Amino acid sequence: MKLILDLDTGIDDAFALAYALASPEVELIAVTCTYGNVAVDDAVRNTRALLDLFGRPDVPVYAGPSPAGWEVAEVSAFIHGAHGLGEVSLPAPAGGSAGDAVDFLVAAVREHEDLVIVPTGPSTSIAAALEDEYFASHARLVMMGGALTVPGNVRPWAEANVWQDPEATDRVFRQAADVTMIGLDVTLRTLLTHSEVARWRAVGTRAGEVLAELAEYYIRAYETTAPHLGGCGLHDPLAVAVALDPSLVTCLSLPMQVDLAEETRGRTIGDLSRVAPQVKVAVGVDAEKFLGAFMERLTRLAANT
Known part of the structure; x- marks a missing residue:
C-alpha cells in the first residue's frame, strides 16, 4: 500500500510521520503540508527536518x-510550541517544497490504485483537489478531524482541524467517495504517558531523544489544557494506524455535514437530507492494540536511526 500524509506538522503529526516511516507494509511516497498547528512554511521545514532525522530525506x-x-492560534502555539516541535531544535533541512500539494495529490490518485491519503490538519488542500472529478471518485481518505459523540476541543461543538476550515471539511463529506473520519471520539482514548516516553530515552539515540522531548512537551501542555486525561492524545498517528489496519476502529456509516452557521460553526453531524456519500465515522477503538503497535514501531525506528 502507498501512503501520502497531509500534515500541519506539529507534535502529533511528527508521531504520525514516524509511525508511517516505521511501518514496513506501506510506502510513504510523499508528504503534503498544510497550515494549522503551524504555518505551511513551518510545516514544510519541520517535515523535512524530521525526514532527515529519521534517515528518509528522499521523501x-x-x-x-x-x-x-x-x-497560528494561541492554543496551537501553546500545545505544539512556537514553531510546532515544542522545544526540540533540529538542523535546518537543505531543501524546501517540491511543488504544489494540490496538483501532486490529484496526479498521485490518478497514478496509484493502492493509495491512501491521511489528512491530519484542515481539509483545505483536499477540498481543492476535489475539483478534479477523478480525485473525488477515487481518492481514499482517512482523515483526523471532527467529533460526533463527544465535545470539541476548540469550541464545545468543534474540533480544531474542522474549525479552521469548516467549508472544506463539509465539501469532503459531501463530495469524496471514500472517507473515514478519525475524530476525538476515538483519539482521546489513545493516550501517551510519561511511562511510555521513558522507553524512547532508554534507546540512547538522537531519534529516541527527540521523540521523548516531543512527547514530554506535549504531555505537559495537556496537563494544563486537559489534566483529567492523564496523558496526551495520539490524534494523528491513530489516523495513520487505521489507514494501515481498519480493524483498529469500529465505525458508523453516515452521510455527514459540517455546520456552517455561526452558532455551531464547525460541528460535524449527520445529514438527514441525503443518503450518500456515506462517511465511515470511528466511534470505537482498540486502544491497547494501537498503543502496542505505536510503541513497538516508534521504539524500533528510534533504535534503528
Missing part, C-alpha cells in the same frame, strides 16, 4: 495553500 514534501491573513 518529497509539497506545500499546500493557506488562507490570506491566517495566523
Whole structure:
C-alpha cells in the first residue's frame, strides 16, 4: 500500500510521520503540508527536518495553500510550541517544497490504485483537489478531524482541524467517495504517558531523544489544557494506524455535514437530507492494540536511526 500524509506538522503529526516511516507494509511516497498547528512554511521545514532525522530525506514534501491573513492560534502555539516541535531544535533541512500539494495529490490518485491519503490538519488542500472529478471518485481518505459523540476541543461543538476550515471539511463529506473520519471520539482514548516516553530515552539515540522531548512537551501542555486525561492524545498517528489496519476502529456509516452557521460553526453531524456519500465515522477503538503497535514501531525506528 502507498501512503501520502497531509500534515500541519506539529507534535502529533511528527508521531504520525514516524509511525508511517516505521511501518514496513506501506510506502510513504510523499508528504503534503498544510497550515494549522503551524504555518505551511513551518510545516514544510519541520517535515523535512524530521525526514532527515529519521534517515528518509528522499521523501518529497509539497506545500499546500493557506488562507490570506491566517495566523497560528494561541492554543496551537501553546500545545505544539512556537514553531510546532515544542522545544526540540533540529538542523535546518537543505531543501524546501517540491511543488504544489494540490496538483501532486490529484496526479498521485490518478497514478496509484493502492493509495491512501491521511489528512491530519484542515481539509483545505483536499477540498481543492476535489475539483478534479477523478480525485473525488477515487481518492481514499482517512482523515483526523471532527467529533460526533463527544465535545470539541476548540469550541464545545468543534474540533480544531474542522474549525479552521469548516467549508472544506463539509465539501469532503459531501463530495469524496471514500472517507473515514478519525475524530476525538476515538483519539482521546489513545493516550501517551510519561511511562511510555521513558522507553524512547532508554534507546540512547538522537531519534529516541527527540521523540521523548516531543512527547514530554506535549504531555505537559495537556496537563494544563486537559489534566483529567492523564496523558496526551495520539490524534494523528491513530489516523495513520487505521489507514494501515481498519480493524483498529469500529465505525458508523453516515452521510455527514459540517455546520456552517455561526452558532455551531464547525460541528460535524449527520445529514438527514441525503443518503450518500456515506462517511465511515470511528466511534470505537482498540486502544491497547494501537498503543502496542505505536510503541513497538516508534521504539524500533528510534533504535534503528
